[in-house]
Amino acid sequence: MTLFSKLQRVRAERDRLVAAGIDPFATAIEEIYSPTEARIQGRRVILAGTNNYLGITFDEACIAAARQALERNGTGTTGSRMANGSYAGHKALEMELAAFYEKRSAIVFSTGYQANLGMISGLVGPGDVVLLDADCHASIYDGCRLSGADIMRFRHNDVAGLDQRLHRLGERRERTLVVVEGLYSMLGDRAPLQEIVAVKREHDVMLMVDEAHSLGVLGAGGRGAIEAADVMADADFVVGTFSKSLGSIGGFCASDHPELDLIRYVSRPYIFTASPAPAVIGAVRAALAALQARPEMRRRLWDNAERLYARLEALGYAVGPEPGPVVAVTLDEVPRALALWQGLLAHGVYVNLVLPPATPGSRPLVRCSVSAAHTTAQIDAIGDAFAALGEVLEGAATAVQP
Numbered sequence: 266m267t268l269f270s271k272l273q274r275v276r277a278e279r280d281r282l283v284a285a286g287i288d289p290f291a292t293a294i295e296e297i298y299s300p301t302e303a304r305i306q307g308r309r310v311i312l313a314g315t316n317n318y319l320g321i322t323f324d325e326a327c328i329a330a331a332r333q334a335l336e337r338n339g340t341g342t343t344g345s346r347m348a349n350g351s352y353a354g355h356k357a358l359e360m361e362l363a364a365f366y367e368k369r370s371a372i373v374f375s376t377g378y379q380a381n382l383g384m385i386s387g388l389v390g391p392g393d394v395v396l397l398d399a400d401c402h403a404s405i406y407d408g409c410r411l412s413g414a415d416i417m418r419f420r421h422n423d424v425a426g427l428d429q430r431l432h433r434l435g436e437r438r439e440r441t442l443v444v445v446e447g448l449y450s451m452l453g454d455r456a457p458l459q460e461i462v463a464v465k466r467e468h469d470v471m472l473m474v475d476e477a478h479s480l481g482v483l484g485a486g487g488r489g490a491i492e493a494a495d496v497m498a499d500a501d502f503v504v505g506t507f508s509k510s511l512g513s514i515g516g517f518c519a520s521d522h523p524e525l526d527l528i529r530y531v532s533r534p535y536i537f538t539a540s541p542a543p544a545v546i547g548a549v550r551a552a553l554a555a556l557q558a559r560p561e562m563r564r565r566l567w568d569n570a571e572r573l574y575a576r577l578e579a580l581g582y583a584v585g586p587e588p589g590p591v592v593a594v595t596l597d598e599v600p601r602a603l604a605l606w607q608g609l610l611a612h613g614v615y616v617n618l619v620l621p622p623a624t625p626g627s628r629p630l631v632r633c634s635v636s637a638a639h640t641t642a643q644i645d646a647i648g649d650a651f652a653a654l655g656e657v658l659e660g661a662a663t664a665v666q667p
């Protein structure tokens with residue numbers, strides 16, 4: 266056994282895929298034409314695996330804001346805000362996020378991953394408890410690990426299970442943080458937030474909601490699942506990312522608790538990394554303004570999402586429990602998922618392949634993300650590609666329900 270032994274196992278897996286003519290995890294986007302089109306393997310394809318929910322990455326106002334910030338403030342901050350100071354843009358964005366969520370304040374992190382790492386490890390520590398939905402994202406799990414707190418899980422969206430665990434915790438509830446996502450990234454289903462909030466209130470515990478996939482997507486004002494469920498005030502900590510509907514990179518947390526500001530002094534993922542570059546902050550601020558000013562983007566996204574979901578469901582694919590911008594197809598075995606992913610690419614459609622163990626129920630997924638920028642013709646072309654591959658999956662696609 267050497268340090269490299271575990272990597273040899275990965276090599277064997279990868280070589281097996283490459284020998285079969287597939288390497289989904291090394292896909293090169295050779296040229297990007299628009300939020301919905303790129304060149305991959307020498308061919309123009311429709312992008313249906315981007316998380317670019319509002320299709321805002323080529324938005325003129327966002328590009329202009331990024332360019333202006335770049336020209337005025339330079340290419341990078343070259344350090345952490347704690348050591349090198351905060352730029353005016355960082356602070357302005359934090360105020361805009363706080364106002365957007367109707368919270369007292371907000372903190373900007375360099376990525377969404379770091380927002381979860383930084384918030385969870387800043388809030389809880391050894392002796393505390395994090396009670397999280399089992400399907401939470403890796404960044405939430407990693408934040409728990411970094412914190413040294415006791416990690417407990419409840420079954421995905423199982424509010425009774427959450428309640429039961431909280432009862433068992435007794436006095437430890439005072440030092441417990443519950444973490445859920447607004448809209449889950451793999452199957453696109455939502456958390457039952459009203460029920461979760463009722464349990465949170467009964468046990469008087471803190472609640473963190475990760476709105477990575479629901480910001481700009483759910484709620485009348487695009488504030489996410491907490492707005493859609495009318496529980497904005499009950500989310501002690503709202504976490505999210507700039508890398509999906511806001512089309513850039515970075516993350517944040519908004520909260521009414523005055524202690525939020527103190528997190529900056531203890532959170533290693535906030536302190537020991539460089540702050541977001543000026544162009545990033547410029548683009549995010551313009552995207553946040555566009556999200557609020559142009560609700561028609563959200564309507565367009567939902568029209569597209571419902572159209573694709575209905576088509577795949579009618580074709581007999583095992584789609585997730587409800588329509589939404591994440592339209593995922595669950596397969597019963599990995600070779601079929603690989604065949605579907607590869608077949609879709611051959612038909613000019615790029616989607617995400619997600620393999621166990623990173624999937625709910627440890628079954629492979631072919632995951633589409635829908636964008637407001639997709640035309641109806643593109644949505645239909647994605648559906649046609651799935652239709653053409655129905656035979657490849659004969660007997661399997663309908664057999665598995667997530």
Ligand code: PMP
Nearest residue numbers: 376377378402404450477506508
């Ligand atoms: N939280 C959730 C629920 C996510 O799905 C992701 C990324 N897929 C993140 C956090 C991390 O965000 P980022 O990629 O912006 O670092």
